[in-house]
Amino acid sequence: MSEAVVVPASGAVHWVGAGLSTGSGLADLCARTDGVRLWHRTADRAAEALDRLGMTGRAAPRAYTLDALTAALAPGDVVVSMLPAPDHAPLLAACVARQAHFACSSYVSDAVLEQVPAAAKSGLVVLTEAGLDPGIDHLFAHALVARAREAIGADTAASYRLTSYCGGIPAVPNDFRYRFSWAPLGVLNALRSPARYLEGGAETVAVRPWEATRRHVVDGEPFEVYPNRDSVPFVEQYGLPPAWRADGFVRGTLRLDGWLHAWQPVFEELKAGDDSRIAALARELAAAYPTTDTDRDRVVLEVSLEVSPEVSSASPAVDTGAAAGSAGGGGASWSGSYLLDLVGDEAESAMARCVSRTLALGVRQILAGALPPGLSRAAETAARSARWLDELAAEGLEFTRTGDG
DSSP states (O other), rough: OOOOOOOOOOOOOEEOSSSSSOHHHHHHHHHHEEEEEEEEEHHHHHHHHHHTTTTTTTTTEEEEOOOHHHHHHHHOOOEOOOGGGGHHHHHHHHHHHHHHHEEESSOHHHHHTTTTHHHHTTOEEEEESSBBBTHHHHHHHHHHHHEEEEEEEESSOOOEEEEEEEEESSSSSSSSOOOOOOOHHHHHHHHHEEEEEETEEEEEEEGGGGOOOEEEEEEEEEEEEESSSOOTTTHHTTTTTTTTTEEEEEEEEEEEETTTTTTHHHHHHHHHOOOOHHHHHHHHHHHHHHOOOTOOEEEEEEEEEEEEEOOOSSSSOOOOSTTTTTETEEEEEEEEEEEEEEEEOOOOOOOOHHHHHHHHHHHHHTHHHHOOOOEETTOHHHHHHHHHHHHHTTTTTOOOOSSOO
16 A cells, blocks of 8 residues: 655645744744745734734734635645634635644644544644643653653553643732733643542542642752643653553643632632632633743743663562662662753843744745644654654753763
């Protein structure tokens, strides 16, 4: 069977939305192709966004409606959705109808997933989860798992613990222990969604994720972390060997130390409030804790993996004088981590830089014909993840790595 052929990229990029996560990634694309259009609520708002980003004249401002965008699409164009997740599926449907590729930084939804077969059959790329979290966290995890597989062996019986924590936090802590780096209602609704993860080898569900908050130290600094969404499907997505047993697998959110205490009144509202009350609360919190022009945000993302070979009952007892981390019947344990710790500046928030740079890198891959038709989540493979990380580091998204290999 011959490989599916990708529709050749036209060079035109339609960046839809200019909210908090749109940053220098858009400028990067403008430097590489003349066909970038920024779609926003009105053409004037799009022009204002370009001016704010120092990009006046480098992209064409457009007034967004789905019909207007659809009419402008040509085969091989790339649509980049920075809109809320519920808007992705209608955009993707327009892309499939007009033979255009699609990219976003959000988690893939069921509504998007339903359209992937038609997109793949048409030779179209559907790139999702290509931002910060999800996005860079996936790259870190793929790279860690690949290094651990090489050190331990994919067929070696072992136990492992993978944790991935990410947070957008104020660079200068405030009493609220937070500044909204994305839509306040989205932050609150995320806290209302149960979280599923693996702990002690068993599936665990936190109906109220904040009630599973614990202390977590990153590079000597204390933070608070809690599980977020459904971690379990990522065991397969990250390629963890079936021979390895999960002692713990958690993808979660990182907050400043003291966040749990500061947010107690919010939690009480979340327990009792209905949708209308929560929407009102989101507006109240946004007004009470506004982000000013002088505020600087900080992004902290840490992904860690520890793998220990299982001790065989037939193996001799381990010599207590052996090197730290060795295990009878399996050799030495392995551990490694990646840490991204970035503060925003006057030109751009840390959140916008991380999300837009990663997404722009993915779009460049589409433009180059380097991604296969159908669904891709960030880089998908360890080899591609390593290349993406090298490129992001060269563009100023510096991170530290621990562990051998």
